[in-house]
Amino acid sequence: MPFIPHTEADIREMLAALGVPSTETLFDEIPAELCCGALDLPPALKEMEVTRLMRARAGQNRPLLCFAGAGAYEHHIPAAVWAVTSRGEYYSAYTPYQAEASQGTLQVLYEYQSMMASLTAMDVSNASLYDGATSLAEAVLMAVRTNRKSHSRRILMPKTVHPFYRRVVRTIVGSQALELIELPYDVETGRVDPASLEIHSGTDIAALVIPQINFFGVLEAVDELTVWAAANGAIAIALVNPMALALLKPPGEWGQEGADIACGDGQPLGIPLSGGGPYFGFMCCRKAHVHQLPGRLVGRTVDMDGKPGFTLTLQAREQHIRRGRATSNICTNQGLMVTAATIYMALLGPEGLRRVALQSHQNTLSLMSSLTAVDSVERVFSGPFFHEAVFRTRRPAREIMDGLAERGILGGHELARDYPELGEAILVCVTETRTQEDIESYARQIASLLSHG
Amino acid sequence: MSRLPDDLKYAKTHEWAKPEESGNVRVGISDYAQEQLGDVVYVELPEVGRRVKAGEACAVVESVKAASDIYSPVSGEIVEVNGSLSDAPEAINQDSYAAWLFCVKADDLSELNTLLDAEAYKADAEAD
Amino acid sequence: MLIFDRSRRGRAAHAQLLPESGESPAIPDYLLRKTRPALPEVSELDAVRHYTRLSQQNYSIDTQFYPLGSCTMKYNPKVCHDLASLPGFLNTHPLGLERTGQGTLAGLYELQEMLAEITGMAGVSLACAAGAQGEFAGVAMIRAYHRLRDDLARTEMLVPDAAHGTNPASASMGGFRVREVATDADGNVDLTALELAVGPQTAGIMLTNPSTLGVFDQHIRAIADIVHRAGGLLYYDGANLNAIAGKVRPGDMGFDVIHLNLHKTFSTPHGGGGPGAGPVGVGDKLLPFLPLPVIVKDGSRYRMLTETERPHSIGHLVTFAGNVGVLLRAYVYIRMLGHEGLERVAEFSTLNANYLLKKLVEAGFEPAFPQRRAAHEFIITLKRLAKEHHVTALDFAKRLLDYGVHAPTVYFPLLIPECFLIEPTETESKEALDAFVRIMAEILKEAETDPDRLKSAPHSLPVRRLDEVRAARHPDLAYKSE
Structure with a gap:
């Protein structure tokens, strides 16, 4: 019996104590007609057998040299991150309801909140949400709750926000009578044109979403956008890549007074690609809005002897107290992922993180310079970029991607489905993990595909 | 049972209401409600200028373990809120009749007649 | 002591520190950071020791008896973690999943099929990141179902007063008014109260069975009849499936939609509060509304259905395909148990x-x-x-x-x-x-x-x-x- 420790003698004694002949009797309150027969499931495997099966499955995944980003980034993860995170004391504990017996998890979460607040230059961070897209949805809902001056429930959502994020926001806020207004981008620069906001000036807008870096890898004019939001009574929601913030101006310093909410996906901070999850979402805000923040929060306090300690706090915001009127239905966070991210940030430190960000940026510059040297390859946008960029060739993007895959390269992400107006465009990403040789090989393969095409 | 000043009106939902000469109604929570909630840690107050209906939830008083909606006992416009509670929510535990929450410019003071006097509120709360 | 207290200016985990390139970024100055984030500066051993010591301040299943009701704190087999962490799974980019992640998709597809069989449902989507998100998805599907039928008056969700707080929170996030239903002295839903509560305004009812009171509601078929007769749907919160796995299926009890907490019944880690995974299952009526992606098998290849193929889907709930790493752990667990193991x-x-x-x-x-x-x-x-x-x-x-x-x-x-x-x-x-x-x-x-x-x-x-x-x-x- 896998994972069940009972001996025959145990079972006999336990049944005798209960005065029943068999475990079946314990189910006698369940109407007999409800019981299902044998289920059509594959036969049980021993650990050795399931190991063989899963190794074979993992082997069916084809390892490609990764030049894809678009919301999930391959950064180097120090071995220590998961060696410590996988310890049973983190892995098999639950939400720290009993604070005295959970100081480990609680302190990690407090340190995490501190690191994220500092990275984003915001006052406070929650203890995490599911992922980047859901963090944006929660940020939009929070903005509507927070903005008591606005009654419109209208949100300005740039088209330069990740299309996957936008579709998740649509699903989650869909039943909340919010209006999502799409903001166009400048086809030349690939960023939101601050002038395009003019038609909304003076109207009642609850929030403006500001992605930095945006989906095209381009850097937005965050100061102007934040100033516009403040001037028009809209909450400024910063959607940011935390890795990039080691190098880029943090949301708390945007414009005159900073963004109001910062959110995004924490995956770049020590979380493996893992086919798309689990990652974690983060959300930071100003102190004044903390009571509208969704998700768990850990606070530092003292115990009855005056000794410092940590506990979940401001829980009256949450579903287990407020039920139908909670700030969100979220119950758990992504505790284990956040543990990994905290250890990752501690190992990298401010300088290490900055160098990873800078190296990724420079690798991408290098790739774009090699690529645009290839005949008929063009960079699509002129705006400054970070570690992703969009290029186009004269061949269909699908053929380029297939060709690269045959040569062992995951070439990026095709944009045609979400941005047909961009033609055969590919979004490519280079992190610090790619060598100069990898980069040259990518450019060479593109050149070769174009010369044969 | 806890302190219940005779000169106030009380709602079944544990608010007290005090009509003032100006025609405004000052609102807070009863000593009994404060005791039931325990240590108040946060108060969410309405915007000044907001229109409320009698019985409409327009403030929240939170303790560590509970969040309690506060209903306006009369219809009207919020003309004043007790901002000092943001920094010192414990004032409600110290004296819930001094620590008022908000003040409503009532449309119709006769709505107060539907509230309970101290005696009736006491009987009602004890029956809970 | 906080990690910040261990920090010393100029210290670093040097094995992780890339060489300083000396070049400045090709980014306009006004977009650059001028302040240093206050991250700790520590050596690798400092960090390892600090976080190892912190871990020792936790109670956990691996170290203590942990009878936390409603959370199913059972042993999380090490093998599940090990196998889901094989490099082949960990290094797959989500956008390369169909092209290069057939091994992952095979596991996920089979997991969909197995969960459908275990719960007696017609189809399963693995997309939801946690139980509460599964609840939201379930509620959203109920809403979508009524709306597609132009049955717009169904604005009320029934929730027993004993329910977990996420139930009413999810219902209101899904745009419903919540109406509580009383529990009788035996811990079952009060049928008389239920009869009085249902009507043309009823969108559905959210139930856990066995309930949060730890007892199996024997009248579940009667409840299903009452709600169905009134035109509502039944939602099953899978929080307590551990009690009946392999014995009784929510589908056979009359439920139209369910969510499962893989970190409960299927032994994926609780991780100090997540990551969870909250697959949803539906009967035939709600199949078109399942959240995406849903994984299908075309010949020998696996792929994910798109919005065009499922135009009535409630849509996507997470950035990519869900908490794949968690799903693979559950897959391994179920393969090790089989039907008999589950029943045990x-x-x-x-x-x-x-x-x-x-x-x-x-x-x-x-x-x-x-x-x-x-x-x-x-x-x-x-x-x-x-x-x-x-x-x-x-x-x-x-x-x-x-x-x-x-x-x-x-x-x-x-x-x-x-x-x-x-x-x-x-x-x-x-x-x-x-x-x-x-x-x-x-x-x-x-x-x-x-x-x-x-x-x-x-x-x-x-x-x-x-x-x-x-x-x-x-x-x-x-x-x-x-």
Whole structure:
């Protein structure tokens, strides 16, 4: 019996104590007609057998040299991150309801909140949400709750926000009578044109979403956008890549007074690609809005002897107290992922993180310079970029991607489905993990595909 | 049972209401409600200028373990809120009749007649 | 001591530090960061030692008996973690999943099929990141179903008063008004109250069975009839599937839509509060509305359905394909159990719960529903202690920590005063249960003779009881360097 420790003698004694002949009797309150027969499931495997099966499955995944980003980034993860995170004391504990017996998890979460607040230059961070897209949805809902001056429930959502994020926001806020207004981008620069906001000036807008870096890898004019939001009574929601913030101006310093909410996906901070999850979402805000923040929060306090300690706090915001009127239905966070991210940030430190960000940026510059040297390859946008960029060739993007895959390269992400107006465009990403040789090989393969095409 | 000043009106939902000469109604929570909630840690107050209906939830008083909606006992416009509670929510535990929450410019003071006097509120709360 | 207190300017984990390139970024100056984030500067050993020591301040399943009711704190097999962490799975980019991740998709597809079989549902989507998101998806599908039929008056979701807080929160997030339904003295849904509550405004009902009260609602078919007759749908919260896995299927009980908590029944890690995974399953009626992606098999290749193929889908709920790593762990777990193994989960979690209940009653504890069999968990109430000795359930819980066991769930469900919701799970041995009973009896004695011992507990943990009022009145949520 896998994972069940009972001996025959145990079972006999336990049944005798209960005065029943068999475990079946314990189910006698369940109407007999409800019981299902044998289920059509594959036969049980021993650990050795399931190991063989899963190794074979993992082997069916084809390892490609990764030049894809678009919301999930391959950064180097120090071995220590998961060696410590996988310890049973983190892995098999639950939400720290009993604070005295959970100081480990609680302190990690407090340190995490501190690191994220500092990275984003915001006052406070929650203890995490599911992922980047859901963090944006929660940020939009929070903005509507927070903005008591606005009654419109209208949100300005740039088209330069990740299309996957936008579709998740649509699903989650869909039943909340919010209006999502799409903001166009400048086809030349690939960023939101601050002038395009003019038609909304003076109207009642609850929030403006500001992605930095945006989906095209381009850097937005965050100061102007934040100033516009403040001037028009809209909450400024910063959607940011935390890795990039080691190098880029943090949301708390945007414009005159900073963004109001910062959110995004924490995956770049020590979380493996893992086919798309689990990652974690983060959300930071100003102190004044903390009571509208969704998700768990850990606070530092003292115990009855005056000794410092940590506990979940401001829980009256949450579903287990407020039920139908909670700030969100979220119950758990992504505790284990956040543990990994905290250890990752501690190992990298401010300088290490900055160098990873800078190296990724420079690798991408290098790739774009090699690529645009290839005949008929063009960079699509002129705006400054970070570690992703969009290029186009004269061949269909699908053929380029297939060709690269045959040569062992995951070439990026095709944009045609979400941005047909961009033609055969590919979004490519280079992190610090790619060598100069990898980069040259990518450019060479593109050149070769174009010369044969 | 806890302190219940005779000169106030009380709602079944544990608010007290005090009509003032100006025609405004000052609102807070009863000593009994404060005791039931325990240590108040946060108060969410309405915007000044907001229109409320009698019985409409327009403030929240939170303790560590509970969040309690506060209903306006009369219809009207919020003309004043007790901002000092943001920094010192414990004032409600110290004296819930001094620590008022908000003040409503009532449309119709006769709505107060539907509230309970101290005696009736006491009987009602004890029956809970 | 915080990691920040260990920080020294200029120290670093050098093996992780890339060389300084010396070049400046090709980014306009006004977009660059001018301040240094206050991240710690420590060596690798500093960090490893700090976080290892912190881990030792946690109670966990690997180190303690953890009978936290409603959370199913059973052993998380190491092999599940190991196999889901194979490089082939970890290094697959989500956008390369169809092109390069066929091994991952094969596992996910089979998991969909197995969960559908286990729950008696027509189709499953693995997209939801956690149970609460599964609930939201379920509620959104119910909404979409009524709307597509132009049945727009159905604006009310019924939720039993004993339900978990996420149920009403999810219902209101899904745009419904929540109406509570009372529980009868046996812990079942009050059928008379239900009859009165349903009507043309009823969109559905959200139920957990066995309920949060730890008993199986025998009238589930009657409930299904009442709600279905009124035109509503039945939503099954899978929080307590551990009690009936492999024995009774929500689909056979009459449920139209379900969510599962893989970190409960299917032994994926709780991780200090996530990551979870909350797959949803539906009957035929709701198939078109399932959240995306749904994985299908075309010949020998696996792929994900798109919006064009499922135009009525409620859409996407997470950025990519869901918490794949968690899903793979559950897949491994189910493959190791098979049908018989799953049925044993239900049998032994129920045996352990009933045995523990019996022994605790013998030791002088008061069950909330003495007339009922326990499912995989049960409730005792400490209201007598509270009355006679002014010792609360919280005091009792804190004292348990001193004895090296994690406390059960306290004060939930809200209906039962001074309650403990106790869930031992099937992976605990008889000795572990007997030891727990001895500890409970010991503390009961203490409560009667030396109640202050409980009121001031815990005494032997890294910290004593924390000042939560101070934490909430003056929130200190982030370290600020001096």
